[in-house]
Amino acid sequence: MTVAPRMYEALAGRAGYAPVRRGEAPPAKIVIDGVGKRFATDAPDTPPVLGELALAIAENEFVVLLGRSGCGKTTLLNIVAGLETATSGSVTIDGERVMRPGQGKGMVFQQGALFPWLTAVQNIVFAAKSRGVPAAQRGTLASELLALVGLTGAGDKYPFELSGGMQQRVAIARALALDPQILLKDEPFGALDELTRIEMQNELLRVWAARRKTVVFVTHSIWEALMLADRILVMAPRPGRVVLDRRLALARPRSRVDPELLALYETIWGALQ
Numbered sequence: 001m002t003v004a005p006r007m008y009e010a011l012a013g014r015a016g017y018a019p020v021r022r023g024e025a026p027p028a029k030i031v032i033d034g035v036g037k038r039f040a041t042d043a044p045d046t047p048p049v050l051g052e053l054a055l056a057i058a059e060n061e062f063v064v065l066l067g068r069s070g071c072g073k074t075t076l077l078n079i080v081a082g083l084e085t086a087t088s089g090s091v092t093i094d095g096e097r098v099m100r101p102g103q104g105k106g107m108v109f110q111q112g113a114l115f116p117w118l119t120a121v122q123n124i125v126f127a128a129k130s131r132g133v134p135a136a137q138r139g140t141l142a143s144e145l146l147a148l149v150g151l152t153g154a155g156d157k158y159p160f161e162l163s164g165g166m167q168q169r170v171a172i173a174r175a176l177a178l179d180p181q182i183l184l185k186d187e188p189f190g191a192l193d194e195l196t197r198i199e200m201q202n203e204l205l206r207v208w209a210a211r212r213k214t215v216v217f218v219t220h221s222i223w224e225a226l227m228l229a230d231r232i233l234v235m236a237p238r239p240g241r242v243v244l245d246r247r248l249a250l251a252r253p254r255s256r257v258d259p260e261l262l263a264l265y266e267t268i269w270g271a272l273q
Contacts, residue, residue, distance in 0.1 A: 028056035029214045030080060030182065034089030037075055037240075049075050051239030052089060057231075062208060062215045064229040066222065068272065072240025073218045074186055080216060081107055081184050093182065106180035108171050108188045114159045120146065120170045121155035127177035145173035148207060165196040169203065176211060185217045189224070201227050205252060222268050226261050227254055234271045244271040 037050040050072045057063050065073040078084040080091050082101040091098040093105075101107075114123050124142040133141060146155055149169040159167055168188055175183060188204075189197045201224060208215060219225055225232045226248070234244035246264065254261060 027059065029059040029061070029093065030055075030057040030216070031092045032056070032076070032080070032089070033092070035076070035079060035086045035091060036088040037072065037079065037084070038087045047238040048087070049238070049240055050079075050086075051241045053240070053242065055233070055242065057214060057216065059214055060212045062217070062228060062230040064217045064219060064225040064232050065235060066219055066225045066232055066268065066272075067235035068220070068237065071235040071237040073235050076235075076240065077184055077186055077216060077218050080182075081105055083107075104181040106175035106178045106183050108168075108175050108183065108185045114167060114170055114174070116159050119156050119158055120151065120162070120173075123159075123170055124174050124177045127174045131178050133177075141177060142173075145176055146170075148176070148210065149173045150203060163196070164192050165200050168192070168200055172204065172207060176207070180213065182214045182216065185215065187218055187220070190220070197224070198227075202253065204228070222265055222272075223256065225268070226265060232268065234268055236272075244268065 032053050032055040034052045034054055035050060036048055036052045038046075038048040042048070053076065065076065067073050075084060079086050080098065082098050082103060082105070093103060096103065114120075115126065118126060121139070121142045124145055125138045128138040128141050129135075143152075143155065146152055149172055151166060151169050151173070154162065154166065157166075159170070162170065171188070189200045192200060205228065217228060229248055231245070231247045233242050234246075235241065236243045244267070246267070248264070250258070250260065256262075
């Protein structure tokens with residue numbers, strides 16, 4: 001399904017964040033130093049899932065990992081999250097080596113991964129409790145975060161009563177309840193229809209503008225990367241490696257008919273080939 005440019009711009013115009021241009025990149029928040037990954041089930045002559053990657057991600061930067069299935073982008077995200085261990089190299093956050101989940105990171109998955117037996121508010125309260133927020137403050141925090149993601153009035157709904165986009169909004173609110181320094185997102189909008197996906201992209205940017213975090217976002221979609229990113233890292237497979245590293249000094253919200261974006265789309269498409 002193709003979204004007409006005017007419709008896209010109309011949705012973007014309702015996003016609720018001011019167009020901004022990014023300035024000089026601040027010091028590195030995340031340092032990926034020579035990270036390689038090989039699974040135990042790989043044959044000896046099989047190239048590794050990840051080559052020895054070396055990257056630095058700045059504080060509050062919105063970075064998108066873009067590539068085909070099998071290029072290692074989710075594996076890299078999981079290593080940054082502390083969910084997988086690198087075969088070689090290291091990841092550090094503010095100079096501290098990543099050894100486990102947590103450590104100031106919040107993860108959002110494609111399916112939201114909400115607890116189905118808890119309401120929207122209860123899912124967020126659970127995260128707040130795990131962070132040590134006092135009991136008297138958890139409900140207020142949950143209500144504030146639901147309002148932030150545009151779900152005021154839906155707090156008593158269970159996940160099965162919410163649409164896919166609404167579930168993702170709750171998942172974002174729950175991640176924010178942990179007050180992470182870094183948000184890690186693995187194809188969070190991949191299962192949504194295109195119109196809902198565009199709305200969620202704008203919603204994410206609005207929330208990011210309000211609560212600045214360092215974001216590492218995985219996607220297969222070139223347009224999603226172009227709409228969201230401060231910086232796009234295009235990855236190629238076996239060994240997983242970065243074949244294009246491009247920063248975008250473009251105002252938000254962005255339009256699919258912007259000549260600069262169209263030219264960059266062609267550049268990225270070429271890199272993916």
